[in-house]
Amino acid sequence: MAEPASARAIAAEQATPVIRVRGLAAGFGDKLVLKNVDLDVRRGEILGVVGASGTGKSVLLRTIIGLVPKRQGRVEVFGTDMDRADTDQRQRVERRWGVLFQHGALFSSLTVKQNIQVPLREHTTFSPRLMDEVAMLKLELVGLKPAAADLYPSELSGGMIKRAALARSIALDPDLIFLDEPTSGLDPIGAQDFDELILTLRRTLGLTVFMVTHDLDSLAHACDRIAALGDGAVLAEGTIAEMRRATHPWLKAYFGGPRARAAAGAEV
């Protein structure tokens, strides 16, 4: 059994949100895309971030993971303030998250299996046998056939690229994954499979998921909570049912449009 002190620490960590964003502002040049974003992501939930094109969904994601420098505000991941963290602390946090980029960002000169093993090779001391087993298990978890392991990214279809990239992002058993438009470019069945996959992975690996998406079906089906971005801030936060009752004109148009109604119908 864990000692009381560390048990307390674990309990404390469980209580704090996985991601806490306060007063975040970020942008390019003199254009501020995000002005004042406050957002919490709770442990174990799947949060969907929506917004019209250009409202800074991807910028928010990239700011949280530190790819876009922020102008103002504070980002805490696993209770660590990413600004004040030293290199060690920052790396410890970075090893606990995985990122699925919109176009996969697989290394083009490595096979799928080698891609999955990159984080394993760099951050662990697994034996070669174990490394192979882990890679093949991840491949199976994301629903790829073993034969895909030795293919290069240029030989994969769009859906397979997403799956392979997801397998790489969960290689180190992260506690948190960021998904940037995971179902874009997938056919509806493929997209639905992908939603199922995310739900399954959350169940098996206990993931927290931060998902930027446009896919109303994903929002209805996979997300526990939705945050809508607009005018550089979070317009509304809540479950899909709460979103449908929202009064903001853009939210009304988005969640009350014909496509949203179709998604709602499909859900029932």
Next chain:
Amino acid sequence: MGQLLRLSGEWTGRHAADLEQLVADAVMRLGGHQVRVDIAGISRVDTVGALLLGRLRREIAAAGGSATLEGGRPEQRILIDAADREPQDTPAPKARRENAGYGLVADIGRGVLSSVTDLKSWVVFLGAVVATLGRVMLRPRSFRFTSFVHHLELVGLRAVPIIALISFLVGAIIAQQSIFQLRAFGATVFVVDLVGILSMRELGVLLTAIMLAGRSGSAFTAEIGSMKMREEIDAIRVMALDAIEVLILPRILALVVGITLLSFLATLASIAGGAFVAVVYGGISLDVFLTRLPTTLTMESFLVGTLKAPFMGMVIGLIATIEGLNVEGSAESLGRRTTASVVKSIFMVIVLDGLFAMFFAAIGY
């Protein structure tokens, strides 16, 4: 019969090496028995732990016994059950065992074959470019003049300083070495003939060609290659445009025009470099140099140098663009093609120069 194995602690990737050892020991000791594995005491389990529990169960079974996992929280069991399956190894790519001699011969064969196919593809591509050029000449409005001027600036104008500099330096070095040798015969003044003729016939055009192969050929390959990777070339094709007409012809023509102008400039710079050393180091007055120069330089020498330039430009442009079009999906392939483009075009430039030397000698030029 009926062994109980009680596991506890953290079964996570952080302790992978210890856990692997532990599993191996347990299999050694308990293989062949009926084992009940109690996993209720395990506090955390991740993919690695789950895989190793699966391995433990399978290997005990493989040794003739059986093992059942008992206890464990439901959310742990999901992962453990998912991980407990026969490792699906991909069919490893067959490593062909060849002896060294056979491999060497095969490599040479492949090398020869690939240079033959290269040569064939160059000729085919040259044909396509010339055909496009003919079509464009019939309909001059379809010529991408803006693109041509843009590339002429990049290939020609922007290369002036570096080409003038290296030609000046090489001219100076050759003059210095020649003076050093000619001094023994008291014939230092012949350095004028040497530098003049060498610069006109060979140096100017060769230095320019090599410089442009490295500077512009590589850029063409990388540009066209990355366009190929992002399907931009396909986009051009499906818009009923001709990639050769839009992308390749302006580049090759810019290279042909640019190299011709630059090689003349390089010749002048190289002679200037020679003159500088002759005056400073060889003790030949500038007057002597300048009166002797016109007597050694003939129209023939000028033509020999200048005529070669467009052909070299053509060869560099063709190789660079073909290599660009041959880029495949990976970043590695782009790097390989760019390297090949530079190496092949420099090699071909030197081969071509040799052929020209034989040709001009044969016709007595």
